[in-house]
Amino acid sequence: MRLSKIFVPTLKETPSDAAIPSHILMLRAGLMRQLTAGVYAFLPLGYRAMRKVMRILREEMDAIGGQEFHFPALNPESLWIQTNRRNIPNLILSIKERDLVLAPTHEEVVGWLAAMHIQSYKDLPQLWYQIQTKFRNEPRPRSGVLRGRQFIMKDSYSLDATQDGLDLQYEAHAEAYKRIFTRSGLKFFVVGASSGAMGGTGSQEFMVESETGEDTVAICSQCSYAANIEIAKSALPGVGRVSENPALAEIATPNVRTIDALAAFLDAPLERLAKSVVYRHDGKPVLALLVGNDQLNETKLSAALGGGDVRPMDASELKSLTGADGGSIGPVNLKGFKIVADLRLKGANGLISGANRNDMHLKNIDFDRDVQLDGYHDLRTVESDEPCVQCAGALRVTHAIEIGHIFKLGTKYSEALNATVLDENGQSKPIIMGSYGIGVERIVACHIEQNHDQHGIVWDKAIAPFQVHLIAASMNSKETVLTANQLYRMLAEGGLEVLFDDRASVSAGFKFKDADLLGMPFQVIVGERGLKEKKIEVKRRATGERTMVLFDDVLTTLRTFLAS
């Protein structure tokens, strides 16, 4: 492609809307433009990079037996009512004139199609996938393309008659995803994740570490353990028992509201303080107890209670239920609450907690003796430097961007949609489903987050819009123009993807700056400086390293570089 002909509006200055490197560079390098919040137009260069990613996706999905579909983005609203997903908050954009919705994902359509045509266990397994635009009612789009209202997703769906079949397809996806992200030039890791509102029995997320990431993950510094903070297991030991075990006693704690203030006021160790956190679980009051300053993990709490909605109780509700305010709540003689405690408190005694009267606490609490508990669970959020649950090495807690997510869905959607098969015994069984997703724009954006410098993007050759950026340094030297044109033809005929900066109105310096901004892996520079010695300059974008080669050797040199 000649740069004089292709639409690549580069920007010298940073657009005011962009705050993170990938967003800034995707705008500056002319890959895309924003139409409205969370919605982007991809320009030729940006779309070429996306197509490179999509090609990798197709190759790897085909390699594990995937069949490519194209499902409709417009869905009847009724289909989503059937699976009870129509009213999930912030999920679905709808078209009111026709009772249609814009599909945010495609379990429903897959289930509909399977219900219609998959009749027998002999029709399974199936692996269906597509690469398609998705729509979501994001309350706050942000970070450029990392969280949009419209985006392209590779989504696949496995259909199996048996749990073993699902496990196989799930594993095949996990391996395919690793190949996809490796081929895309990303440094990534895999974490165990919460299935959340998707339901199902297991899920893993593919993550790219980044300060701008919205997810928090715990990674072991010693072994392979890595998990989303929502489910990362705590390995901190229990606080155990103290030898003295006197009877309960009230202590006055005037105006003490926080755990730290209580520890200071009583001169007590945090380990002997049982913190109360009050929630509603599907509307019903729940008290969760934690050690000292441990932070409650809401995902774990929900799981401990058998799933469902958990949310903090309002201060006014709390007062009317207990007669006390937050800060003075405790588990002893608390009526009307389900009470769960963190594992660290199992069988502990000598504890201090609220007395359910303002400005009063209880001491010498023995959980075995004094508290009617509904169970111990891992409820706390892990923190940096804690021991890993697998190897006791130090955990590191960091931020990450989710680039892929795989789920073992089970039968939730097939049951809702009556997608069943007859098994060997003629019994009707719901199809066992898995679903697997990769955000295409996120791969491109994360790649730029990981591969850029002060001058611009540094593309990996696998997803670079072009492999080679050919520059004619000065367009008023006949020899330069002639040589550059010959090279352009030669490289293109040699099968390389070449972007040729043949602009006549732009200075050499300007072209060099643009080339570094656009970031193709190799720059080939034709100029009088090199031609004096009958040489062409080849520059490697990532390192800035330059090699002078003879005209006839340019193609083979580039092929060697690109193969390495």
Next chain:
RNA sequence: CGGGGCGUGGCGCAGCCUGGCUAGCGCGCUUGGUUCGGGACCAAGAGGCCGCGAGUUCGAAUCUCGCCGCCCCGACCA
């Protein structure tokens, strides 16, 4: 949805507090000339419902009210 910021030629911004001359600067764009290996220079130009709507005023980019849009933090997150 809560908090904060912003909205002025294509892009980046100043002006607004303290109302008033022809709305200004840099980049980009057009034309001509000189340059020509790290975002060249000179000259002459084009391009503005100052987000939208009400109001206050002799007079509003500037003050008041309402609305819309965009960004950031938080909440939320199949």
